[in-house]
Amino acid sequence: MTLFQSLRGSMKSNAVSRPPRYSAAGLLVKGVKQESWPRVWRDVPLKKSYDVVIVGGGVHGLATAYYLAANHGITNVAIVDKSYLGSGGSGRNTAIVRSNYLTPEGVAFYDRSLELYNSMAVDLNINVMFSERGHMTLAHTDSALRTMHWRAEVNKLQNIDSSVIDPAEVKKLAPSLDTSSDPRYPILGALYHPPGGTIRHDAVVWGYARAADHLGVEMHQKAEVLDILVEGGDGPDGKGSGGRVTGVRTNRGDISAPIVVNCTAGWATLISDMAGVKLPISTRPLQAAVTEPVKVFLPTVVVSGSLHVYVSQTDRGELVFGASVDPFNTYSVRGSLEFTEELAGHVLELMPGISRMRLLRQWAGLCDMTPDYSPVMGFTPVEGFFCDVGWGTYGFKAGPVSGEQMAECIATQQTPKLIEPFKLSRFSTGELVGEKGAAAVGH
Amino acid sequence: MLLVPCPHCGPRNASDLSYKGESHARPDPNSATAEEWRSYLYMEDNPAGWLRETWYCRSGCRRFFVLERDTATNEFRNPPVPGAKLGGKA
Numbered sequence: 001m002t003l004f005q006s007l008r009g010s011m012k013s014n015a016v017s018r019p020p021r022y023s024a025a026g027l028l029v030k031g032v033k034q035e036s037w038p039r040v041w042r043d044v045p046l047k048k049s050y051d052v053v054i055v056g057g058g059v060h061g062l063a064t065a066y067y068l069a070a071n072h073g074i075t076n077v078a079i080v081d082k083s084y085l086g087s088g089g090s091g092r093n094t095a096i097v098r099s100n101y102l103t104p105e106g107v108a109f110y111d112r113s114l115e116l117y118n119s120m121a122v123d124l125n126i127n128v129m130f131s132e133r134g135h136m137t138l139a140h141t142d143s144a145l146r147t148m149h150w151r152a153e154v155n156k157l158q159n160i161d162s163s164v165i166d167p168a169e170v171k172k173l174a175p176s177l178d179t180s181s182d183p184r185y186p187i188l189g190a191l192y193h194p195p196g197g198t199i200r201h202d203a204v205v206w207g208y209a210r211a212a213d214h215l216g217v218e219m220h221q222k223a224e225v226l227d228i229l230v231e232g233g234d235g236p237d238g239k240g241s242g243g244r245v246t247g248v249r250t251n252r253g254d255i256s257a258p259i260v261v262n263c264t265a266g267w268a269t270l271i272s273d274m275a276g277v278k279l280p281i282s283t284r285p286l287q288a289a290v291t292e293p294v295k296v297f298l299p300t301v302v303v304s305g306s307l308h309v310y311v312s313q314t315d316r317g318e319l320v321f322g323a324s325v326d327p328f329n330t331y332s333v334r335g336s337l338e339f340t341e342e343l344a345g346h347v348l349e350l351m352p353g354i355s356r357m358r359l360l361r362q363w364a365g366l367c368d369m370t371p372d373y374s375p376v377m378g379f380t381p382v383e384g385f386f387c388d389v390g391w392g393t394y395g396f397k398a399g400p401v402s403g404e405q406m407a408e409c410i411a412t413q414q415t416p417k418l419i420e421p422f423k424l425s426r427f428s429t430g431e432l433v434g435e436k437g438a439a440a441v442g443h
Numbered sequence: 444m445l446l447v448p449c450p451h452c453g454p455r456n457a458s459d460l461s462y463k464g465e466s467h468a469r470p471d472p473n474s475a476t477a478e479e480w481r482s483y484l485y486m487e488d489n490p491a492g493w494l495r496e497t498w499y500c501r502s503g504c505r506r507f508f509v510l511e512r513d514t515a516t517n518e519f520r521n522p523p524v525p526g527a528k529l530g531g532k533a
């Protein structure tokens with residue numbers, strides 16, 4: 001029994017046992033023999049029918065497929081993505097995970113995700129570089145401080161490690177922050193959440209893809225869904241409410257399937273329109289930027305809602321910055337100078353010491369924003385057509401729990417308790433789950 | 444970023460304006476059912492293409508107006524020209 005297996009045995013996990021794949025010795029042997037590593041997942045021809053077709057190969061689609069196979073034995077599953085796996089938000093996010101949300105529903109949900117992230121390296125046999133470095137949300141106004149207290153109390157009731165700290169403690173945790181009363185918006189305190197941190201997003205995508213592939217799931221890249229096939233609906237074309245899904249039309253031909261899952265985040269409306277299902281979603285780009293690498297000096301994730309900025313330092317030493325979404329709806333992912341200018345101004349308010357650092361890159365990804373900053377998950381008025389969308393700027397951290405719960409929803413044909421609050425019908429009954437106070441900037 | 448053609452001020456940087464979202468006819472609050480009202484409040488067309496949307500010229504003329512923009516390319520259709528209205532034609 002290897003060390004790895006004994007380690008696995010001691011942790012609760014639901015994956016099949018596999019030996020470690022990459023090792024220093026393996027690297028040496030391959031280097032000497034001039035061999036390359038084998039393909040990580042298969043490239044197989046697209047079949048004519050599947051039990052489940054998942055549209056979108058981001059962390060949500062991949063996790064859903066993985067848990068369908070691992071937890072429910074449903075393996076005749078295809079993921080189709082119009083581009084490459086992780087080409088959407090899943091490969092563009094700033095990799096922050098945390099569970100200190102505002103509503104009890106949100107807290108329970110995101111906490112389960114952190115739990116799954118905690119055992120992921122072992123479950124999927126991949127180093128996801130989980131850095132549990134702590135997450136700090138700064139308050140610069142009395143009202144922000146009040147929201148922090150509110151969140152801390154909601155969190156504590158659910159056993160989440162989360163508390164309000166004063167400027168002196170903020171300074172101790174992140175000495176580079178200006179905690180004096182000089183800035184225009186001085187730091188009055190912060191919500192501190194030690195279990196939050198960062199995880200390597202690509203590794204999560206690749207880990208789920210590889211593990212799903214092992215269990216028989218097929219991944220088809222450059223397979224674009226052009227239409228969703230629906231029969232018997234009350235729309236003029238047989239789509240919409242009361243109808244049932246029969247498959248999808250792709251640029252590589254039609255596929256029949258009794259279950260189709262929409263995991264397309266920023267493109268979610270376009271896919272659900274094809275099934276005749278209306279969504280409360282608007283598509284907005286979110287931009288991020290990264291600096292040149294320097295020595296490590298920032299040990300936690302720092303978020304400032306009032307200044308619309310957040311920052312963390314990567315293992316390589318680069319500072320990664322993000323902000324709030326762009327100010328208008330668009331499907332274009334062009335970066336803007338306004339973003340960089342505004343970002344730089346705000347970051348320097350927080351950390352005057354980094355004014356000579358240079359930005360290396362900036363980029364944008366599409367976000368599927370909902371009115372209440374909570375997702376839309378589960379059944380739709382079209383039978384067999386499921387949604388796992390509305391992930392806005394906070395969907396990376398929710399990948400594992402969403403996959404797990406969506407898989408259960410599909411396999412049992414019942415909405416699991418954890419995602420019951422996020423059903424689409426809440427927008428006609430008015431039972432919104434308002435998370436703006438905890439999700440608008442803090443991702 | 445984006446130059447927004449304000450019908451009163453001419454092209455202005457989008458950061459001078461505030462985006463108010465999709466422009467839809469408001470149902471009559473007296474006769475609309477709760478569901479119709481919520482659908483008006485929350486549901487979005489969100490097309491990747493032409494969209495009628497409301498802008499507010501926050502730092503300029505401080506007026507609301509509707510424009511048509513292609514959300515895939517960010518191009519405006521028939522951008523209004525300031526002063527053209529004075530001639531009697533929109």
Ligand SMILES: Cc1cc2nc3c(=O)[nH]c(=O)nc-3n(C[C@H](O)[C@H](O)[C@H](O)COP(=O)(O)OP(=O)(O)OC[C@H]3O[C@@H](n4cnc5c(N)ncnc54)[C@H](O)[C@@H]3O)c2cc1C
Pocket residue numbers: 055056057058059060061080081082083084085086087088089090091092093094095096097223224225226263264265266267271286287288322363364365366367388391392393394395396397398443
């Ligand atoms: C800059 C940035 C920073 C972020 N930071 C964070 C963060 O710190 N923490 C956090 O939790 N979240 C963060 N997010 C949000 C997070 O990245 C997303 O919510 C999440 O990745 C969504 O994953 P997904 O799998 O649902 O969708 P995506 O990863 O976007 O995948 C959707 C996929 O659908 C495919 N697709 C679209 N249309 C079609 C079609 N017609 N046919 C086939 N395939 C199609 C696309 O190619 C894409 O691969 C951030 C987002 C951005 C842009």
Ligand SMILES: [Zn+2]
Pocket residue numbers: 449450451452453500503504505506
């Ligand atoms: Zn104006």
